Amino acid sequence: MSPDAADAAPTYEILKFEDLDGWQDDDHSAALSVFLNTCADIKDPEWATLCALATSQPSARTFFELFFRPVLINGDEPALFTGYFEPELRGSRTRGGPYQYPLHSKPPEVRNGTTWSSRREIEELGLLEGRGLELVWIDDPVEKFFLQVQGSGRVKLAEGGAMRVGYGGKNGHEYKSIGRELIRRGIYEPHQVSAQVIRNWVKRNPVDGAELLRHNPSYVFFREVSEVPADKGPLGAMNRSITPMRSIAVDPKYNLLGGPIWIEKAGAKPLKRLMIAQDTGSAIKGAQRADIYYGTGDKAGRAAGRIRDKGRLVSLMPIQTAYTLVPGG
Template sequence: MTTGRGACALLLSLALTACAGIIPVSPERASRPAPAEPQVPPPETSPDVPVSGNAASQGIRPGPAVASLDIERDQAVRALAAFRISCPSVLNREERTGLTATSDWIEPCRAAESWSGDAVRFFAEHFRAVEVGSGRAFATGYYEPEISAARERRNGYDWPVYAVPADMPEACTGDCDPQLETLTRAAIESGALAGQGLEIAWAEDLVDLYFLQVQGSGILRLPDGDPMRIGYAGTNGYPYTSIGRLMRERGLLENGQTTAEGIADWLRENPEQGRAIMQQNPRYIFFTELDGPGPLGSLGRPVTPRATVAADPDFVPLGAPVFLDLEHDVADGLWVAQDTGSAIRGANRFDTFWGAGDDAYRIASGMASRGQAYILIPAASAARLRAD
């Protein structure tokens, strides 16, 4: 996720409504749970989410006092650590939401650097909760997949993991002559980049490699058992196409198969048709080997399992804490916006990061939950918005 990847592609988004205005002078309201709505299957991308404008244009209202939110201590400790990691980039990134100014982050970042007390109290003292638009949220999940691969091509490892080509041709989008299309997924998988020395590894399974590209980063487990961590380095410039949606439209998936695991099983059971379907998504992800402790988010900092959330930087300041109250209780609590994703667009649209391993895969691939979101902004930002 950078995992700047397409934050998990097994997603569906919820149309979110909003109203215009800035924070009115009004008492803070008590936290309220989101009303339950029917569970939706975990799908693949985000249609029809309003993405125009920014947070300020959607209307901003004060949320409840941060101290009144149901934040567990362990969540706050993880979030504070993630916030500290983000601060150097927060003080230098572009502000696009209309919620804060870069200078507003100096005080909470300085305080976080030396804070040794209760982590919940840190957020309560230095931040104020606001609601963007209706505050009605939709959240999915992503994870760091682990697949089998080798650094050099060998028997059984036939699918190249590519670095970014030095001279990337311009993508052919819109109404294109198919003969002019260059580095689509189909062209790359047919050998368009072969012989250029771009292979950083070779994957054992094409379906595993496809889903690693969807996530945008992951761990390659080498034949000797050593891990090789790789991260997002770029794309071929083509838009993402949801193969899950294509498969549902064609009647290929039965009820219960619309999870990542169900889709992957079908693709492996039908290898020729499955490869053709994967190639219907022309977007291709290139990777680089990482030496650090984890995948990098859009701030250029390591993302934090169970603390990082991907968001749209037009609606959530990157580095800002976010409180979620969702139907899936496992994702309730405090997160930090450290990442973005091409499918994560619009107000109150989030993608929660769960790390690596079987539990992370299980939670992330089944996460598709509605609820309520509050963005935590520095106290100075909230005071200025009220004054405006």
């Protein structure tokens, strides 16, 4: 999307529910359940009324059709769907055996908005060792690295149970892509690089691999997210657990966080489903842009990594809001 397009006023078109391909075949009750997780967090009197009415209707489909109108925002804008997931790592609360790579909490001297030591300095000088900053010990340095890129995840503990960790701060250095570095060195062509390819290369080349990871000076610290049970989804932008295949990340400039969004995703595995906008992302920009949450673990990660598809998003808006945006629509 060009800068001029980004600055242009949004366009709106009110559709009918019969215009939504596959609407009648969806599980509207599942969507309503996810909608109710965050509906009360929308700070608007009109939405408060809708939340109160949500469970008093004869069916979930009736609720959406009675109180909402489908609104296509920037319908001429090319749509793009991608996927994301929550990594699951193996770890232990104590160091031992394969568990040698710690996730650290933020040192007290690290201040937001300032630059601290680089990844190389942290690792080579042992700046975090012996300070009691270890939250959990991981069995794989590459998985630790990718978790720092992702910012949050779940650790399956050797002692039993699991720990969820979330973003706790960073050292202030800008992220540098190690995938691009592999391309620059001539090791891979751009179309060959993926997270799995990087993982495999680092594991095959442990010395050079450790050096490659240090090409990225950014270092992320974590915190234990104890307020969310490990069997629930991670927190989204609304500070509530998100739900696999029902929660999406959107651009809140165009689509209301907490609002229902109908998606028609094309590609090898088409998806036509009522989703709830419960998250955001730095790369999610534009009215026709969404990131679909696929769940936790490797299987979800593989599924999410294959998604880069066209289609369209249609926002379900309260009737009064829809007709205010499109008078006479």
